[in-house]
Amino acid sequence: MPPVPNLPPLPSAPPVPPVLRVGARDLVVVAGLPGSGKSRLLRRIRACGRFRAVDPEQVAGVTERALATLAVRVPYRVYRPLVHTAHWLRVVAFALGSRDVVLVHATGTRPSQLALVRVLSWLTRRPRRYVWLDVPPEVAYASTHLRGRPHRPDEFARHVRRATRTSLAARPDAVVVDRAWVDAAPLLVVGPRERA
Numbered sequence: 001m002p003p004v005p006n007l008p009p010l011p012s013a014p015p016v017p018p019v020l021r022v023g024a025r026d027l028v029v030v031a032g033l034p035g036s037g038k039s040r041l042l043r044r045i046r047a048c049g050r051f052r053a054v055d056p057e058q059v060a061g062v063t064e065r066a067l068a069t070l071a072v073r074v075p076y077r078v079y080r081p082l083v084h085t086a087h088w089l090r091v092v093a094f095a096l097g098s099r100d101v102v103l104v105h106a107t108g109t110r111p112s113q114l115a116l117v118r119v120l121s122w123l124t125r126r127p128r129r130y131v132w133l134d135v136p137p138e139v140a141y142a143s144t145h146l147r148g149r150p151h152r153p154d155e156f157a158r159h160v161r162r163a164t165r166t167s168l169a170a171r172p173d174a175v176v177v178d179r180a181w182v183d184a185a186p187l188l189v190v191g192p193r194e195r196a
Contacts, residue, residue, distance in 0.1 A: 017046070018186045020131065020175060024049070026101050027126040029117055031108025031168050032133030033159050034151055035143030038105045041133065041182045049190020051101040052094045056087035076149050088116065095120045101190050108132065109162035130174040133182065 042053040060083045094102045106113050121128045137160050144150045169176050
């Protein structure tokens with residue numbers, strides 16, 4: 001029997017990205033504990049269809065650049081309320097003014113945020129969808145320190161308790177994902193726009 005030649009290995013197929021299917025005007029709440037990877041998901045997502053990602057990091061970045069221009073050092077915790085207020089004003093503006101899918105960064109642990117999402121969904125006739133980033137609390141807490149915006153232990157514990165009470169992950173319409181799903185650069189597939 002002739003010897004088998006040494007052939008180079010066949011190239012492996014590229015991994016298939018995870019897919020999230022949404023309607024053409026859905027209001028998609030990307031939720032999870034602080035440090036769970038919500039901003040990372042919004043940065044990494046690719047789409048077949050039009051969407052708007054609304055993230056407080058966008059407001060924080062503008063604020064930090066403005067402070068740097070003024071040569072002023074202000075801890076994030078001081079201007080965090082301003083960032084979150086501006087973020088939710090942007091969410092309202094996009095939900096009311098855009099015809100695209102709107103992806104919203106939210107902890108999902110504050111009843112006031114969830115109430116606002118319900119009202120916006122009703123006012124704009126946008127179906128609500130939830131994506132919950134299921135990350136162990138200790139990992140999420142460590143991430144808040146790594147990114148330089150740590151939460152006090154009591155604040156973070158409050159988020160964990162509220163997450164248990166709101167239990168977005170248990171909703172039948174929620175998609176529960178983990179960090180590996182986020183790291184795989186998910187594909188957002190937007191359904192066809194309904195004719196008016």
